Amino acid sequence: xxxxxxxxxxxxxxxxxxxxxxxxxxPGFPGxxxxxxxxxxxxxxISALALAAVLVLIAVRQVGKNSFAIWQIMLLGALVVLFTxxxxxxxxxxxxxxxxxxxxxxxxxxxxxxxxxxYLLFLFNRIFGKAxxxxxxxxxxxxxxxxxxALLMNDTLAIIGTPLMLYFxxxxxxxxxxxxxxxxxxxxxxxxxSPIGNPQNxxxxxxxxxxxxxxxxxxxxxLPTIANLLLAYLLLRLFYRGQFQSRRLQICRxxxxxxxxxxxxxxxxxxxxxxxxxxxxxxxxxxxxxxRLTYIALLSALPILLxxxxxxxxLRKIDWCTLIFFAAMFVLMDSVWRSGIFQSLxxxxxxxxxxxPTILALSVLISQLVSNxxxxxxxQPLLVNPSHEALMALAAGSTIAGNLFIxxxxxNVIIIQNAxxxxxxxxxxxxxxVGVPLTLLNVLVYWLFL
Numbered sequence: 001x002x003x004x005x006x007x008x009x010x011x012x013x014x015x016x017x018x019x020x021x022x023x024x025x026x027p028g029f030p031g032x033x034x035x036x037x038x039x040x041x042x043x044x045x046i047s048a049l050a051l052a053a054v055l056v057l058i059a060v061r062q063v064g065k066n067s068f069a070i071w072q073i074m075l076l077g078a079l080v081v082l083f084t085x086x087x088x089x090x091x092x093x094x095x096x097x098x099x100x101x102x103x104x105x106x107x108x109x110x111x112x113x114x115x116x117x118x119y120l121l122f123l124f125n126r127i128f129g130k131a132x133x134x135x136x137x138x139x140x141x142x143x144x145x146x147x148x149x150a151l152l153m154n155d156t157l158a159i160i161g162t163p164l165m166l167y168f169x170x171x172x173x174x175x176x177x178x179x180x181x182x183x184x185x186x187x188x189x190x191x192x193x194s195p196i197g198n199p200q201n202x203x204x205x206x207x208x209x210x211x212x213x214x215x216x217x218x219x220x221x222x223l224p225t226i227a228n229l230l231l232a233y234l235l236l237r238l239f240y241r242g243q244f245q246s247r248r249l250q251i252c253r254x255x256x257x258x259x260x261x262x263x264x265x266x267x268x269x270x271x272x273x274x275x276x277x278x279x280x281x282x283x284x285x286x287x288x289x290x291x292r293l294t295y296i297a298l299l300s301a302l303p304i305l306l307x308x309x310x311x312x313x314x315l316r317k318i319d320w321c322t323l324i325f326f327a328a329m330f331v332l333m334d335s336v337w338r339s340g341i342f343q344s345l346x347x348x349x350x351x352x353x354x355x356x357p358t359i360l361a362l363s364v365l366i367s368q369l370v371s372n373x374x375x376x377x378x379x380q381p382l383l384v385n386p387s388h389e390a391l392m393a394l395a396a397g398s399t400i401a402g403n404l405f406i407x408x409x410x411x412n413v414i415i416i417q418n419a420x421x422x423x424x425x426x427x428x429x430x431x432x433x434v435g436v437p438l439t440l441l442n443v444l445v446y447w448l449f450l
Contacts, residue, residue: 045339046080047081047087047332047338047339048341050080050332051077051332051369054073054074055369057073057076058074069321069417069420070413071321071328071417074324074329074332078327078328078332081336082335086335086339087334091334091338092334095333095334095335096327099294100326101327102294102297102298104155104297104326104414105297106297106300107155107160108319109301109304109305109314109318110269110272110297110300111163112317112318113264113268113310113314114269116313116317117258117259117265118258118262119266120163121167122255122256124164127140127144128140128144128168133249134174134244134245134249135244136249137174138178138233138236138237141179141183142182142185143186143229144186145157145161145183145187146186146187146190146225146229147190149186149190149197150197151276154187154191154197154409155411155414157183157187157411158183158187158412158414158415159418161183162418162419163418163422165182165183174243175243176419176424177240178236178240180415180424181434182232184412185232185434186229186232187411188399188402188409189225189232189400189403192225192228192399192400193218193221193222195213195214196276196280200376200395200398203376204380205217208380214280216388220450221392221395221396221449223449224445224446224448224449224450228400228441228445228446231438231441231442232438235434235441236434239433261304261310264307264308265304267303268300268303268304271299271300271303272300275299275300319414319417319421321417322414325413325417326410354386356393359393359394359397360393361397363375363396363398364397364401364404364408367397367398367402368404368408372398372399372408372409375398376394379394380394389450392450393450396450400439400446401439403438404435405431405432405435406426406428406431
C-alpha cells in the first residue's frame, strides 16, 4: 500500500494520530494509526532491527513452544537482511571471511579427531589428573587453558576443551555449567595477553606496527591477566559454592580408543605447536605478516585428512552448525556495518578515544553489538598516534567483552554449540549472572594496571 494515496483525518484535534482515508475513490483502510509509526517504518534500519531481534531471541532462546539453537537464530537474521535487500547476494558472499571459516573448519577436524581417537582425554587427563579436589581442578583449568589460549587462540581451545569439560562433569559428578563457564572465562581472559591469542589482538598488533608485539602485550597485560584469572576462580566459587564439597576427586586414566587415529592426531598437534612457534619467531623477526593462521590450521589438519582411513567420518562429525553460525554472522554484521548506524553513533558520541576508561568501556559495550573484530577495525583508525597503553586497552576491552554476554566472543558460541550436541547448554541469563560482575572486575583491573 502506498501511503501517498491516503490522507490522515486527525482525531480529537490531535494531528499526531488519525484514520487513513482514501483519495480518488481508492478502497478504505480502517483502523487507528500513528504518524510516528509511519515515519519509523519509512526510516527503519532493517539491518539494525534484525540484529536487535537476533540478540533478543538468543537471550530467550524460545518462542512459544518452539526452542531455537543459536545458529538457527543467526541464520534467520542473515536471511532477513538478504531477502529485504539490505545486502546483495554478491556482497553477502564477500562478507564471509574465508580465512576464519577455513581456520575453524581445519581446527574442528583436529579437535574431532582427537576426541574420536581418545587422544584428547588421554592428553588432558595427564594435565588435570593431579587435581585432588574441585578447587585445584578449576585453578588448573583456568590457568592451563588460559595460557594455552594465548598461543593456540581461544577459538581453538573452545573446540578441543568443551568435550573435556563435559567428560569431567559426567565422570566426577560436577555441574556441567560450572565447568563450561570455567572454560569460557579461562580462554577469554588468557587470550588477552598475546597478539595471537585472538583475531582482534592480531589486528591491533599488525595495524599498529608494534616493533615487538609479544613483549609489548606481556609487559602491559600479563600481570592483570593473572589477576583476572584468579578473580574468575573466586567468582565461580561464590556462585557455585554448593559444588565445592570436601570430597576427593580421582580422575581415572583413559585408554586410547583408536591408536592409528591417535598417532595422526598427535602428529597434527605437534605440527600445530611447531607452526605456532615458527609464527612467533617469524613475527619477532619481523617476517610473520604473511604467515597466516589459515595456513597453520590447514597444514596441521593435513595428516588426518590425507592419511586417516576415518577422514570422512571425522569430516561428517565436525561442528557444521557453528560454521553456519559464523557465515550467517558475517553476513548480518556486514549488513549492519553498511547501514552506518554504529559508525554514526560512535562519531556523534564525542567520546574521548584517548582516555583509557573510555576505550575500555566502549570496547566492552559495542563489542556486544557488532562483535569485537569489526569494532577494533572501526575504532583503531580513530586513535590518533595511540600510546601503547591505549592499544592495550583496546585489546583488553574488546577481548574481555566476551565475559559479559554470550555473543561477546565467538569462543562462547563454539562452547555452547558443542555442548548442545551432548545435551548440555548455557542460557543467556546463566552466563550473564556470573559474566556481568566478572567483566566489571576485569575492566577495573585492566584500568588500574594501564
